[in-house]
Structures are given as structure tokens and as C-alpha cells.
Amino acid sequence: MRRFCTSGPVDKRTCYYVERPDIMEEALDKIETWRYFTVSAPRQTGKTTFLNDIVEKTKDKYLPMFISFESYGNKDEKDFLETLVADIIDDINYRYNKKIELKIPKSIDKIRILLKEIYSEMGKEIILMIDEFEKLEENLINQFLHVIRSVYHKKEIYKLRSAILISVSYLSGVLEDNASPFNIAEHIEVPYFTKEQVYDLLSQHEKETGQTFDDKVKELIWENAAGQPGLTNALANDLVEKKAKNKKLITEEHFEKTLYDFLRKYINKNIENVISKAKSEKELIMQILFEPDKIEFDISDERIKYLYLNGVIDECNGYCCVKVPLYYKKLYNHFKPQINGEKKYMATLKDTVREYIKEDGSLDLNKLLKRYVKYIKSRGATMFKGRNYYEGVYQYNLDQFLSLYVEAAEGKVYPETQVGGGRIDLLINFNSKEYLIEVKADITGNEYEKAKKQLLEYIKRSGLKEGWLVVYSDSVKDFKHEIEEKDGVKLNIWFIKTNFEAPSKIM
Known part of the structure; x- marks a missing residue:
């Protein structure tokens, strides 16, 4: 019986497997037309599995050789050539059950002779596939690419039908420049599953x-x-x-x-890798997480490029975003603003969740938000005054407050959850009923109207009749709760004042 594969390339004999017909057709077409290309995708997105499938689909007609440079990092030229030849011999033996002998080239430039020798032994045009290509030492990378480029211009002589370089990123430092020794290459990106x-x-x-x-x-x-x-x-x-x-x-x-x-x-290695990469650009990732639709996606920004190529962020309607919700939730928890010690102010010994549960078992969210307003009135000067907060800081503060009460009654509060064709800031699941909350901070009138319209759509698509919009603002004079009804849907709009006097002035 097969299983869900959670590590390493997928073996179709033992693991469930998803075909990739679109990119497979593109890759096979490039091979048939003597193209050289790169393949990139973040880790655990299936690129090695995809390349192994190319091997299986081409090995009867051509000679695909699939090797990895993962352990090549500290090798000098002599060690590199010895290991390369040994790996080629092993790969041919593994795939074709044929043992051959090859001469070790005296220099990287002599790899072209090695290609002729392989063709002479096997009688098939070669597809050279190299995984983890970026692990090779930079000087060796450039020498190697120069050789492949020279072979490309006489590929029929050397019988190198296609060269495929595989990496976690786009090999951007080596391949994107017009002066690059490998600017002959095209590119395929392995997408997520549909x-x-x-x-x-x-x-x-x-x-x-x-x-x-x-x-x-x-x-x-x-x-x-x-x-x-x-x-x-x-x-x-x-x-x-x-x-x-x-x-x-x-x-x-x-x-x-x-x-x-x-x-x-x-501790999931895929998630941990994303967090590790995000740490190196902490300030930017904080803005992307907690100030959505503010950072324009521009690949020419090296910080954005780094996070994008490592699978941390993506492009959403022209802006940077964390497209994978599970990544977002882990990053949200990891980079959340530190407001330790606030729980004792959010709920005292006298505060219990019972008074916020209606007779029918539903949550009286407006009554709970009144308690939140009471908390902010007492702590706002400390929490909000004189701080350059992202929108998500307010969201996390509200999230922590609501979770304290809702989870006490075995409900759940989920940040950034997919609903109705979009993503809601906070979703409460309580006694099998959902409550949608959108959070905004210091918005303009136009943004306010847009937020109401967006929330209204989420509510309708989710089959609900009520939703909540919480607006934090320096411009409101006092806290207030307004109700708007449209098309049979009720919008509860809570305005949260954030323009407090400094704590030292409060007696």
C-alpha cells in the first residue's frame, strides 16, 4: 500500500504521486529541441521528483544522467572532476545496470572530451541533469558554465542534447546577467499543486x-x-x-x-526553513505580515528576491504576501509583537467567559468587545502611545484578548483564515458557529468603505448573517459601536481610539 510522502523524492511505487502535465510537456519539448534550461523551486515543492520523472520518460530514447552537487561545496578542481566522473559512472550503473570506465579530465575545460567518451560508451545523446547546482564553489561554477556554453554552440558534435540545472533559487547571481556564461538557458519554475x-x-x-x-x-x-x-x-x-x-x-x-x-x-523542516530565511529579513517580513498591501512586490529589491526565491513570500495583486496560510500562521506566531504580561489586565479573577455566552450557546461577541474596550481604556496609554505599530500589532492584541475568553470555553480563534474567496483577519469558531472579524488601522475614508464592502462579501459567501469590523484610529475622539445593515447582513463596526496621553501624564 502506498502512502503520503513526507521526505525525499517521491517514489511512485510507494507514494501517492501527482502528475504535472503542463510543465512536463514544456520540459520534454525543450529536450526534444536541444534546449538548455534551469529548474527552480523552494525545498519540498517536488522539483527533484519532477526531474526524476523526466528521467523515466526519456531514458529509453536518450541518456539522462541525474547527479547532485550537494556535497561538492569545498572541492578543488581535481576533487570536483574525480567526484563528477565517479557520480556519472554510478548513475549509469544504477539506471542501466551497465558498468563503464571513463577517464578523469585533467581540467574542467576537458569535460567536453568526457561527453564524447560517454556517448561512445552508451550510444545515446546525453541529458545532463545537475541538482543543488548552487552548492558548487563559485569559481568552479563559472568555469563549468563556460564549458557548457561552448558545448551548446556545437551540441550536435558533443551529443549533449540538453543540460538542466536544478536549484532552490533561480541561480540569480550566476544566470540572470546578459554577460553570464549561461545566458543561453531558459527557465522552468515548479509551481505548487493546483x-x-x-x-x-x-x-x-x-x-x-x-x-x-x-x-x-x-x-x-x-x-x-x-x-x-x-x-x-x-x-x-x-x-x-x-x-x-x-x-x-x-x-x-x-x-x-x-x-x-x-x-x-x-518541528516541520519545511516550516523551519521558511522561518530561518524570514529571520534574516526580520524588518521586511514584519511589515509584510503586519501591514498587508503596503509593500509592493519588486523582484529588483534584493530582500524581496531573497524571500521570494526561498519560498517565504509571493506576489498578491502587486504586493508582497505570504501566500501559504500555514506559513503565515507560523510566521505570525514567531514574529508577533511582544506584549507579555497583558493577560492579567485582559481578564481578572472576576472575569469569566460565562457572561459572554448566550442562552442558545452562541457567543455574545459585542458584549465581549465591550469588555475589550474597557481593557483598552485602562491600558491604551501603555500599549499604543508613542509606538510605531503595524496593523497586525493591533490584530494580535485583539487576537490574544479574544483567545483568552473563547478558548476557555473550548472555542478557537484563527488568524488570517481563508473564507469566501478571500482571507479574513480573525475567525472565531465557537459551538460550531463562525464569527468573522476584519481589523483595520488608521485607514482613509475610501479604505473604510472598501473594508466594509469586502467584509460584506466574505459574510455572504460564507452563508452568515453578521460580521465585525474593528477599526483602530488616531483620528477618532472616542470608542464607539455602530451597526449597519445591508442586503439582510448586519455589520458591527467598532472604532477603537488609539490617541492616548503618555502614561506619565495619567494619574
Whole structure:
């Protein structure tokens, strides 16, 4: 029985596998037309699996050689050439069960002779595929690329039908310049799974085992991993191997436990890599996280390029964003503003959640927000005065307050959750009912009207009748709660004053 693959290249014999027909057709077409190209994608997005599939589809007609430079980092020219030849011999033996002998070139420039020798031994045109190419020492990279470039211009002589360089990033420092020794190359980027591909992956498990994913669970896997292959497989694997093992139906309750563990307990190498890369650009990632739609996406900015090429951020309507919700939630928790010690002000010994639960078991969110206003009135001068806050700082403050009460009654507060074709700032799930909250800070009148319209659409698409807009502003004179109704939907608008006097002036 196959399984969800959570590490290393996918073996179709043991793992569920998603076909990539569009990019596969593009890659095979480039090979057929003697093109040299690069393939890039962040880690655990399936690029090595994709390249292994190219090997399987071409090895009867051509001689694909797939080697990795992962361990080549500290080698000098002599060691590099010895290891390269040894890896080529091993790869041919592994794929074709044929042992050959090759001479070790005396210099990198002599690799062209090595190519002729390989063709003479095997009788097939060569596809040279090199993974982790950027691990090679920079001087060796340039020498190697110069040789490949010279071969490219006489490729029929050397029988190198295609050279494919694979990397985590776009090899931007080596390949993008017109003067680059490899500016002959085209580029393929391995995308995340589409929604249809995610559902196909899950259906393979259903057909082989009889265990089924509830439709809502499939949607949640898609929404939280956004098609990121490594995360999609990891979430599904945790559900079938741990949370719902031996169960016929995987439910939303199972998924909530899985999501909690990924956010709070597990050390996932894919997520940890994203956090590690984000740390190096902390100030920028803080702005992207906590001041959405403010940082324009411009690949010429080296900071943005770095985060993009390492799979941390993406482009959303012209702005930088964290497109994978699970990444966003982990980064949100990691970089959240430090407001330690506030809980004792948010809820005292006299405060319990009982008074905020209605007789029908629903949450009296407006009454709870009145308690929040009371908290801000007492702590606003300390919390907000004289600080250059991003919008997300206010959101996190509200998130922490609501979580303190809602989770005491076994409800959940989720930040940045997919709803109604968009992403809501805060979603409360309480006694099987959802409450949508959009948070805005220091917005203009036009932005205010846009926020109301956007929230209204989210509410309608989610099949709800009520939603909440919380606006933090220096320009409002006092706290207030307004209600607007449109098309049978109620908008609760809370204005939160942030223009407090300095703490030293408050007696």
C-alpha cells in the first residue's frame, strides 16, 4: 500500500504521486529541441521528483544522467572532476545496470572530451541533469558554465542534447546577467499543486484504502497548505497515520488537532526553513505580515528576491504576501509583537467567559468587545502611545484578548483564515458557529468603505448573517459601536481610539 510522502523524492511505487502535465510537456519539448534550461523551486515543492520523472520518460530514447552537487561545496578542481566522473559512472550503473570506465579530465575545460567518451560508451545523446547546482564553489561554477556554453554552440558534435540545472533559487547571481556564461538557458519554475491536484492526491488514498476525507477536510488541507506539496503531504500523512488512524472517515475535528500540532508542537523542516530565511529579513517580513498591501512586490529589491526565491513570500495583486496560510500562521506566531504580561489586565479573577455566552450557546461577541474596550481604556496609554505599530500589532492584541475568553470555553480563534474567496483577519469558531472579524488601522475614508464592502462579501459567501469590523484610529475622539445593515447582513463596526496621553501624564 502506498502512502503520503513526507521526505525525499517521491517514489511512485510507494507514494501517492501527482502528475504535472503542463510543465512536463514544456520540459520534454525543450529536450526534444536541444534546449538548455534551469529548474527552480523552494525545498519540498517536488522539483527533484519532477526531474526524476523526466528521467523515466526519456531514458529509453536518450541518456539522462541525474547527479547532485550537494556535497561538492569545498572541492578543488581535481576533487570536483574525480567526484563528477565517479557520480556519472554510478548513475549509469544504477539506471542501466551497465558498468563503464571513463577517464578523469585533467581540467574542467576537458569535460567536453568526457561527453564524447560517454556517448561512445552508451550510444545515446546525453541529458545532463545537475541538482543543488548552487552548492558548487563559485569559481568552479563559472568555469563549468563556460564549458557548457561552448558545448551548446556545437551540441550536435558533443551529443549533449540538453543540460538542466536544478536549484532552490533561480541561480540569480550566476544566470540572470546578459554577460553570464549561461545566458543561453531558459527557465522552468515548479509551481505548487493546483486545487484539483491536491484533491487528486487525496483521492488516491481514498481509492486504495477505503478511508475517506470529509469534503470540509479536503478544503481545509487545500486552504492551509495552498498546494505546497511538502505541507500538503505532511498534513494528509498526519491525519491518516495519527489523528484518524483506523477510522473510516477523516473529520474536521481530526484536522483541527493536526493543525494545532503543526502550529504549536511539531518541528516541520519545511516550516523551519521558511522561518530561518524570514529571520534574516526580520524588518521586511514584519511589515509584510503586519501591514498587508503596503509593500509592493519588486523582484529588483534584493530582500524581496531573497524571500521570494526561498519560498517565504509571493506576489498578491502587486504586493508582497505570504501566500501559504500555514506559513503565515507560523510566521505570525514567531514574529508577533511582544506584549507579555497583558493577560492579567485582559481578564481578572472576576472575569469569566460565562457572561459572554448566550442562552442558545452562541457567543455574545459585542458584549465581549465591550469588555475589550474597557481593557483598552485602562491600558491604551501603555500599549499604543508613542509606538510605531503595524496593523497586525493591533490584530494580535485583539487576537490574544479574544483567545483568552473563547478558548476557555473550548472555542478557537484563527488568524488570517481563508473564507469566501478571500482571507479574513480573525475567525472565531465557537459551538460550531463562525464569527468573522476584519481589523483595520488608521485607514482613509475610501479604505473604510472598501473594508466594509469586502467584509460584506466574505459574510455572504460564507452563508452568515453578521460580521465585525474593528477599526483602530488616531483620528477618532472616542470608542464607539455602530451597526449597519445591508442586503439582510448586519455589520458591527467598532472604532477603537488609539490617541492616548503618555502614561506619565495619567494619574
